[in-house]
Amino acid sequence: MATVPRSSALLISSSALFTVRRRTSIAALRTHGPESNAGGRSLAAFLPGQPSSWLRWRTWCSCTQPHGMAASAAEAIPTPTPTPSSPSPSPPSDPIKDAADALDIRVGRIIKAWRHPEADSLYVEEVDVGEDEPRTICSGLVNYIPLDHLQDIKVVVLANLKPRNMRGIKSYGMLMAASDASHESVELLIPPEGSVPGERIWFGTEEEKEQQAEAATPNQVQKKKIWENVQPHLKTTDTCIAVLGSSPMRTAAGVVVSRSLKNANIS
Numbered sequence: 408m409a410t411v412p413r414s415s416a417l418l419i420s421s422s423a424l425f426t427v428r429r430r431t432s433i434a435a436l437r438t439h440g441p442e443s444n445a446g447g448r449s450l451a452a453f454l455p456g457q458p459s460s461w462l463r464w465r466t467w468c469s470c471t472q473p474h475g476m477a478a479s480a481a482e483a484i485p486t487p488t489p490t491p492s493s494p495s496p497s498p499p500s501d502p503i504k505d506a507a508d509a510l511d512i513r514v515g516r517i518i519k520a521w522r523h524p525e526a527d528s529l530y531v532e533e534v535d536v537g538e539d540e541p542r543t544i545c546s547g548l549v550n551y552i553p554l555d556h557l558q559d560i561k562v563v564v565l566a567n568l569k570p571r572n573m574r575g576i577k578s579y580g581m582l583m584a585a586s587d588a589s590h591e592s593v594e595l596l597i598p599p600e601g602s603v604p605g606e607r608i609w610f611g612t613e614e615e616k617e618q619q620a621e622a623a624t625p626n627q628v629q630k631k632k633i634w635e636n637v638q639p640h641l642k643t644t645d646t647c648i649a650v651l652g653s654s655p656m657r658t659a660a661g662v663v664v665s666r667s668l669k670n671a672n673i674s
Contacts, residue, residue: 511567511622537605599661641673
């Protein structure tokens, strides 16, 4: 019969005891569940003499998942990454509307008007456009509007054109009017009642007034041909409202109109 050295016997006994302890703890936990303290009491019954702290550690150790399983489970469930909210895209810009917003179109009031002494087809008007002094404006309206119809009326003035010499008199703006296709009928545009001389006119809704750009300088208007690009898009509707495309010409008091010309050009 083979003889086992004492040290080896102690090692075998310790291994066997560890195996018994492990199996016992697992069996106890299966019986009472991992959330219960009964597993610890069962181990104490099977393994008398062990410190309670050791038993608690063994109970916790037995109810945990094998190393690596928790990490694998966490990796299997991806954590959603919050997506930063992007700002709503702004509506596309309309180059014609942008150009029209650069025009300095104002409410004016004709203080007085007379025939140009050197040109049969021209009137000369003094127009209040909200500045310290009235502007002198020449207009080719003699063949369309009687002189007495131009006294003390409100009009629409394009105010940031470069001054032009009109037969010896410098003109500082243009009175805006509607005309039919044959240019036989011409009517000055009429601001709504309550409009104030000097008030800047815009195109669009009431809210779009706040978005109106600063007026271009006369040099910019000429160099960039702003008026030439905008003018073909100005007209009156079938209800005589002055519009740019579908955007009405507007003051704080309402929309600008012609007296009777429908679907007419504006210049």
